[in-house]
Amino acid sequence: MDTLKPFLTGASEHRKRTGRPFVTLSYAQSLDGSISARPGESLALSGEESLKLTHRLRAEHDAILVGIGTVLSDDPRLNVRLVSGENPRPVVVDSRLRLPLGSRLMTQESMRPWIFTRQEPDVNRREALEEAGATVITVPSNARGQVNLQAMLGKLADMGISSLMVEGGSRIITNFLYERLANYIVLTVAPVFVGGLHAVSDLGQSDPTCFLRLQDPSHTWIGGDLVVWGALAQGADGNHSESR
Secondary structure (H helix, E strand, C coil): HHHHHHCCCCHHHHHHHHCCEEEEEEECCCCCCCEEEECCCCCCCHHHHHHHHHHHHHHHHHEEEEEEEHHHHCCCCCCCCCCCCCEEEEEEECCCCCCCCCCCHHHCCCCEEEEEEEECCCCHHHHHHCCCCCCCEEEEEECCCCCCHHEEEEEEEHCCCCCCEECCCCHHHHHHHHHCCCEEEEEECCCCCCEECCCCCCCCCCCHHHCEEEEEEEEEECEEEEEEEEEEEEECCCEEHCCC
């Protein structure tokens, strides 16, 4: 998988040019596009060998992001364990500051998370999280009352983050695709049917010429899993998603 390495070489230049980190979506799904059997439940889909790839990708990014739903269902550590390398900065999108103080992100011996929330968060929750070592960062809400992802990416760039790996869950993945904020994707497909919660929901397009697609995609088998990767492009003309 050495062919995966070069895509991050221009991350610093990308941050300077766009004011946002280079964003990589990386997650595992079933053949039918599911990431869990039911909402709120954890499901391990990656095999041992493809999971090592995930940890390699973590080590190559400055930060790694999940939504609060993933924290509540999976209690992830978001660090590098299966390969050698530096831990990325964990980032959580948490509109209502629900991150549990007893979660692994708050208790493990590694970097405490940066938590992005809407303006005017609950004062008591903010104080409790910050006393436990987290950094709470407020950004404006979007039209749906959620954390404004574009504003968040701007803040991350200002804080020195050039490359951001986004692991999930489904709402986060969908919103990054819907808002055309992802630049690259590394998708692991496990050869099973689940019939559960899909990774991606409505992206607001029915015209095939406007669909997001992979530009010059590559693929390989790692263990029993199919891994597909490539730059995200907008529509049949191949315009890259960073232009949106």
